[in-house]
Amino acid sequence: MVAVHPLTMKVLRDIARLKGQATAIALIVASGVGVLVMSLAAMQAITSTAEAYYDRYQFAHVFAEAKRIPRAVARDIARLEAVRTVEARMVRYATVDISGFEEPVMAVLVSLPENAAAEVNRLVLRRGRIPDPHRADEVIVVEPFADAHDLHLGDRFSALLNGRKRDLQIVGVALSPEFVYTIGPGALMPDDARYGVIWMGEAVLAAAYDLDGAFNSVAITVWPGADMPSLLARLDALLEPYGGVGAYARNDQISNWFVMNEIAQLRSIASIMPPIFLIVAAFLTNILLARLVFIERSEIGLLKAFGYSHATMAWHYTKFVLIIAAGGVLVGWVLGYLLGRWMTGIYATLFNFPLLVYAPDIDVYSLSAAFSIVAALIGAVAAAYHAASLPPADAMRPPSPPRFRQNPGGLQARALARLDQPTRIIFRQLLRRPLRTLLTSLGVSAAVAVLVASLQWRDAISWMVTDFFDNQQRQDISVSLVESAPLAVARALERLPGVLATEAYRSVSTRIRFESRHRREALIGIPANGQLEVLRDAHGRNVPLPEHGLLMSGAMAKILGVQVGDVVRVEVLEGRQPTLTVPVAATFETLIGTPVYMHIDALNEALEEPRTTNHLRARIDERHASALFARLKSLPTISGVMLKRAAVDLFNKTIGETMYVVIAFYSGFAVLLAYGVIYNNMRISLSERGRELATLRVLGFSSGEVAYMLFGEAAVLTLIGLPVGCLGGWLLAEFMATGFETELFRLPVRIAPSTYGLAIVLVLFSALTSAALVARRLVRLNLISVLKTRE
Amino acid sequence: MGAQEAASAVLVARNLVKVYGSGELEIRALDGVDLTLYESELIVLVGASGSGKSTLLNILGGLDAPTSGEVLFRGQPLDLRNDRTITEYRRRHVGFVFQFYNLIASLTAEENVALVTEIADAPIAPREALAMVGLGDRLQAFPAELSGGEQQRVAIARAIAKQPQLLLCDEPTGALDSKTGVLVLSALERVNRELGTTTALITHNRATAGMADRVCRFSDGRIIETTVNTHRTPAEQLEW
Structure with missing residues (x-):
């Protein structure tokens, strides 16, 4: 058997x-x-981890911030339909001074309820304990921040709370579902050394920021099936009198947004x-x-x-x-x-x-x-x-012999008549099976396209980095102020050691409304002819700032459905909270975010405020950086300092660790694809035409000449595939950019000629490798046995 | 071998031995063969399957190398193991015709011949070569459009268009009926007569032997008998 x-x-x-x-x-x-x-x-892995984490640690579904909300309002919020739990808390930004770390560090301070464990956004205590309500200096810090500075339980550092320097002691290290992605305001990616989260007792924060009997942030969990739009609207209405800056759902929460975007x-x-x-x-x-x-x-x-x-x-x-x-x-x-x-x-x-x-x-x-x-x-x-x-x-x-046919006077015959016989053999083979020729070329094209589409990420990133960091952001540092201050502050900053030039900006929280659509966005007042931030569009062209009216990003214009000339309502969410009506003077395409700009003078004028600023950009002399940082850390008016050099280094390091490895993998796959297509084509050709090639050898053609006829076919297919693949790569890159596009982020497609070149070289390399492997079989071709047997 | 004979010898094979395999599986395909092909002669090799005639033809044509012995072309020893020399030898001096026609399917009759004339030193025009085998009117036909006999005659035209010194034919009529076979043999005969190409022809068909100047009979890797025909029977008169 x-x-x-x-x-x-x-x-x-x-x-x-x-x-x-x-x-x-x-x-x-x-x-x-x-x-x-x-x-x-x-x-x-990310989805299920996030879901489990969010669920177990009660990550809020809805968030809202306001200037100052009386404690009693928390009960009103709790009574809103679908609301399950409400966490009234304080959230503020501060600068932190870590000994041994020269540069100023920014942190977000979040209050912990005094006498009970938090019901929403619960902490995952990794080490240590919850601060003692009676000890004002005890804090918990977020784990990656502690790791970045090698901070341990019991270590101390200082922070400027509302202008007053406080000495703080770490009693716990924790993680929170609210800060899965700890990205600082205005940053491109998380920088654990320069941005952290600090949790501390409610009373301490309330005292420091005059929030006794009040709170400025609320996190809410809801019952399943909650009507979100209606809840957000009611919450907005409830918080409006207290300087509410608009409630938002979990989808728009910055940390979660990045997690979901990655998914x-x-x-x-x-x-x-x-x-x-x-x-x-x-x-x-x-x-x-x-x-x-x-x-x-x-x-x-x-x-x-x-x-x-x-x-x-x-x-x-x-x-x-x-x-x-x-x-x-x-x-x-x-x-x-x-x-x-x-x-x-x-x-x-x-x-x-x-x-x-x-x-x-x-x-x-x-x-x-x-x-x-x-x-x-x-x-x-x-x-x-x-x-x-x-x-x-x-x-x-x-x-019977495979059929070939041609019209003797036809175009094909006349075109082929100019070629020698071996070349004619190549072309007739290709023309005999047009579908296979087409599909094989498309296979090569697919490999080139995947290569171009993968390799072009490098171009996109380097273009973005150059455009963003070199052409757009020309400052060395940018400084955020706690409160708006007269423009004279800019000149004060200029007198600090090492500062070469400064420019003053003004950023205002607003809700921009057009017809039924609205959107929260910071309206940024910038100086005309600013040298430290140059506005550029997605194509790298400078964008002139109109003297009056808004300069709006195309993405924002699309969200609001406005066109140049339309007049929008700008509801200012701070200070006196005036509502302005401003025309959209111009729009421009941006890659990041949905920014809206206005001339700083026009903005201040519209706000009916004296010339004020809350954001400064400066160029500095690196040699005096240490002295400058030391001074900045001690200035109570400053809520945050960002260093461009650190941002560039971090960006390159992070990209280098991840993106390039991913690109290498995709490129490897694409090379395999090219190899598979070309190698198979050659092997099939050799199998189909072994007899023919043996005949040619017998007729006195050399191995090289016979190889020309075999590999010539693959070469033509590859050569057709290369340009088509380059075109396909560009289209694939555009398609992927559209696929990855979000409201906050658009990828430019900026394929450098060298990227096409590299893709072509890699595919040619695959073709040559395939040819080398098949050539061994060609050399071994047994003339006698091939010719004396019937096919 | 007389001086005059030596002068007109195109190809001389001396003590050729070809052994396939080794040990118990050893097969002596050629077992000490001596053969001289003279200018313009038509020689027919006959013998049972496996008697060594094809092996000899392959070695003479530079498709295979002997285990021992030597081959002299126009008095010069041929290095049958050097691919470059042997390619050049096949290219300039040898024409092959096989039982299976081995035409290039993607080339017309004329182009199949031109394939060879393009790389030859002093070729005759493809049309002329095809006319010589009686296919002057089928120049533009692709192999798939030709009958077996026609395909074989294209193969002959292709083999002789470069005016080789040697034309080696391995059972050229093996796959053809007798009527078509005669047409093919006539074409070979005409080439031999008009161009004076030395022709060696393997056949199973005893009748074919009649058209030869000399007939060598093979058995067990040796030539056991050589007959000289005083009178060559014209191919048209052959019958089988």
């Missing part, structure tokens, strides 16, 4: 014989599966990249199997003559594909699991989760397997059907 059915043995031996091609296809399937598993697994980006990657790989794998499977069925048609005829059914024959060739796809899926699973774990590790450092569960569930694996198997089966269907439907007698007859 035979343990394994002979047909099964045949499948296994066929795969062993075609291992090069089978491996190439399996690797492409593996790449697709790998990317899919990686992004889905990482997405799942959306992973989803975007999962839906764009894997299909490209799986489609190409399906196409290659189709070609390989069609060739196999052609070569084996006499065996198929024989087996049918023996009485094997159509279904058995179709299943036989389908198995061949399934085994290759299954191999690819297995490798893809392992690859995806490892990459996903690596990526999740990066998120673990980016996001401050108390724990990160990486356990991709079975769905991730089964989904990726299902997609790949379906793609492979689609590729197999035509060839398997052909195998099933071959009549046995036909199948056993030798094939």
Whole structure:
């Protein structure tokens, strides 16, 4: 008795014989599966971690801030429909002085309820304890901040609370669902050394900021099924008299927004990249199997003559594909699991989760397997059907020479007449199977496109960094003031050591309304012809500041549905809270945020306030930086200082750690894709034309000349694929940029010529590698046995 | 070998031995063959399958190298193991015709011939070569549009268009019916007569031997008998 059915043995031996091609296809399937598993697994890890964390530590659903809300109002809020728990608290910004750290540090101070544990946004106490309500100097600090400064329980540092320097002692280190992504105001990414969260007793903060019997921030959890828009509207109405600056839901909470945005980006990657790989794998499977069925048609005829059914024959060739796809899926699973774990590790450092569960569930694996198997089966269907439907007698007859035809006076004939015979052979081969030629070229294009679309992130980032940090933000430091102050402050700052030049800005919290639409945004007053912040649009062009009216980002104009010339209502949410009517003088495209600018003089005039500022930019002499920082740390009027150099370094470091590795992986996958397509094309060609090439050798053509005819075909296909791929890469980059686009952030597509060049070089490298591998077979081509056997 | 014979010898094979495999599986395909091909002669090699005639032809044509022995082309030893030399030898001096026509499917009849004339030193025009095998009116046909006999004649035209010194034919009529076979043999005969190409022809068909100047009979890797025909039967008169 035979343990394994002979047909099964045949499948296994066929795969062993075609291992090069089978491996190439399996690797492409593996790449697709790998990317899919990686992004889905990482997405799942973040999603489930965030959900569990938010749920367990009661992350608020709704937030609102106001200037000063009397305690009693908290009960009114609690009575609003759908509200479950209300946490009335104080949130303020302060500068912190950590001994040994030269630069000023910014922190957000959040109050802890005096006599009870917080019901909303509960802390995850990592070390130490909750501050003693009777000890004014005890605080908890957020863990990454403590780690960045190597702060331990019992360590002390000082902070400027409302202008008064306070000595604080760390009694606990914690994490909070509210600060998963600890990004400071105005920063591009979290900087754990320069921005932290400090929790301290309610009484201390109330005393420091004159908030006795009051609060300035509220965090709310709601019952399931709450009507959010209506709740937000009621909350706004309730807080309006107390300087409410607009309630917002969890979706717009900055930390959560970044977490959700990352999940959306992973989803975007999962839906764009894997299909490209799986489609190409399906196409290659189709070609390989069609060739196999052609070569084996006499065996198929024989087996049918023996009485094997159509279904058995179709299943036989389908198995061949399934085994290759299954191999690819297995490798893809392992690859995806490892990459996903690596990526999740990066998120673990980016996001401050108390724990990160990486356990991709079975769905991730089964989904990726299902997609790949379906793609492979689609590729197999035509060839398997052909195998099933071959009549046995036909199948056993030798094939007649493949048909070539041309109209002797036709365009094709005249064009080819100019070529030598070997070149003519190449072109007739390509023209005989236009669909295969097209699809193979598209396969090469897909590889180039994925390469261009991956490599262009470097261009986008370096363009953004250059444009943002060099062309737009020309200051060395920017200083935020606690309160608006006369413009004379700018000159005071200029007198500090090392300051070379300053410019004064004014930022005002507003709600901008047009017809039924409205939006909270800081209206920024900037000086005309400012030298330290130069307004530039998404294309890197300078944008002139109109003397009157608003200069609005295109994104904001779109949200509000306004056009240049429309008059909007600007409800100022601070000071006297006036409502202004201002025309939109101009709009411009921005990459980051939804900013709205106005001439600082026009803004101050509209506010009917003397010339004031609350934000200063300065250029400094690095040699005096230490002295300057020491002075800034002690100035009570300053709520925060940002250093451009630190921001640039951090940006480059973070990008270098993550983005470049991701780019390298995608580029690797794309090179595999190119290799798979080109190698398979060459092998199929060699198989189809081995006889022809042997004939040419016998006729006296050298190995080189014969290689020209074989590789010439792949070369033409590659050369067609390169420009098409470059175009495709650009379109893919645009598509991905649109996919990643959010209200806050748009990616520029700025593909450098060198990126196209690098993509082309990498694909040519794959082509040459494939050629080198196939050339060995060409050299070994046995002239005698090929020529003396019937095909 | 007389001085005059030596002068007109195109190809001389000396003590050729070809061994495939080793040990118990060893097969001596050629077991010490000496053969000289003279200018303009048509020689027919006959013998059972596996008697060594194809192996000899492959070695003479530079498709294979002998285990021992040597081949002299126009008095010069051929380095049959040097791919460069041997490619050059095939390119300039040897024409092949096989049982299976091995035409390039993507080239027309004329182009299949031109394939060779483009790399030859002193070729005859592809049209002329095709006219010589009786296909002057099928120049633009692709292989798929030609019958078996026509395809084989294109193969002959392709082999002789470069005016080779040697034309080696391995069962050129093996896949053809007798009527078509005669047409093909006539074409070979005409080439041999008009261009004076030294021609060696392998056949299973005893009748074909009648058109040769000399007939060598093979058995077990040796030439066991050589017959000189005093009178060559014209190909058209062959029957089988």
